[in-house]
Amino acid sequence: MVFQILFNMLKMKSIKFLFISISLLLWGTAGIQDTYAQKGDPNLEELYAQTKQVGQFIRRFNGEEDLKGTRIYENDKTFRTEKLRASLFPFIFDTYSPIPASDLAAFQKQILSKPQYLEFYGEGFMAEVRCRFMYKGVPADVNLFMKLEKENEGHKWVIDEVYFANYNRGYFADTAQADKFLHPMSHELDFMNFNKVFAKGAAVEFYAAKDFYPSHLSIFLNEYYSGLFKFESVSEVRFHFMQIPGWYFEVTFQNRVGKNSGWLMTNLLNVSTFDSEYVKRVIMQKTRKP
Numbered sequence: 001m002v003f004q005i006l007f008n009m010l011k012m013k014s015i016k017f018l019f020i021s022i023s024l025l026l027w028g029t030a031g032i033q034d035t036y037a038q039k040g041d042p043n044l045e046e047l048y049a050q051t052k053q054v055g056q057f058i059r060r061f062n063g064e065e066d067l068k069g070t071r072i073y074e075n076d077k078t079f080r081t082e083k084l085r086a087s088l089f090p091f092i093f094d095t096y097s098p099i100p101a102s103d104l105a106a107f108q109k110q111i112l113s114k115p116q117y118l119e120f121y122g123e124g125f126m127a128e129v130r131c132r133f134m135y136k137g138v139p140a141d142v143n144l145f146m147k148l149e150k151e152n153e154g155h156k157w158v159i160d161e162v163y164f165a166n167y168n169r170g171y172f173a174d175t176a177q178a179d180k181f182l183h184p185m186s187h188e189l190d191f192m193n194f195n196k197v198f199a200k201g202a203a204v205e206f207y208a209a210k211d212f213y214p215s216h217l218s219i220f221l222n223e224y225y226s227g228l229f230k231f232e233s234v235s236e237v238r239f240h241f242m243q244i245p246g247w248y249f250e251v252t253f254q255n256r257v258g259k260n261s262g263w264l265m266t267n268l269l270n271v272s273t274f275d276s277e278y279v280k281r282v283i284m285q286k287t288r289k290p
Contacts, residue, residue: 006123046257049091049262049264050259050261051092055234056069056262057264057279058120060088060091061111062080062085062118063080063084063085063088066084067091085111085115091259093266094254094260094264103269103270109242110127110247116245118243122243123242124243125241125243126145127237127239128144128146128233128237128239128240129143129145129146129234129236130143130144131234132233134229134232140164140166142163143162143163144159144162145160145161145163162220163285164216168285169217180202213281225241237253239263240283242271246271247271249272250265250266250268251263
């Protein structure tokens with residue numbers, strides 16, 4: 001029904017009505033919702049139940065919006081109540097995902113009993129954008145990890161790091177050299193043993209600090225400005241959340257018919273034994289191989 005209205009507006013070539021139609025499609029108005037709800041239109045019920053935006057996912061997670069898309073504010077008695085959040089929970093995680101039921105139950109119990117919420121502008125939230133580039137004339141996928149950075153009175157998305165598989169092949173590839181080191185008395189010889197560090201074929205990265213990992217972003221920018229990369233398109237977007245203590249989860253878009261669709265939690269892991277910085281490095285695939 002709603003899609004038919006949108007189609008008709010396009011035929012009328014009316015920008016005004018098109019804008020109104022898109023607004024109703026995404027958010028709806030109370031009058032339209034009530035009219036079709038009385039008729040029991042299942043398609044409209046599914047439309048409003050779908051989590052169409054990441055911001056909407058966060059609001060429903062926090063109990064700041066109901067299943068009809070109506071915003072709930074602090075002066076409302078249902079704002080962030082345990083009952084509302086529990087009722088919305090089945091609609092914000094992917095029921096088709098392999099998330100263990102025990103983990104899901106433990107996670108829900110924790111966020112409702114504490115209680116704990118998500119913060120769009122808070123730490124522990126980032127986007128991963130998979131892009132298609134032409135690299136040296138050959139199609140290649142590059143993952144850009146984005147974070148929100150505060151600037152003046154607002155925020156902006158910035159590139160925090162890049163992952164490109166080709167760069168990993170150039171570092172820590174020769175595991176036979178993983179035991180290479182400089183003797184602690186090397187300074188007494190004025191580090192004359194540097195000749196073996198920088199010998200032809202030597203894996204110099206194994207002489208770096210244990211926590212060293214090459215910045216793919218720095219290499220990428222250097223090669224981009226050298227003309228080796230040409231942007232083609234964005235092929236996939238996903239979001240990573242590390243804002244709930246002891247847990248990590250991923251949100252991706254599930255395009256299917258039904259109320260359990262849109263931006264949903266598709267991966268949930270108990271990471272209570274790891275610090276958040278390590279989890280972030282794993283997501284970015286920045287762990288040393290040896």
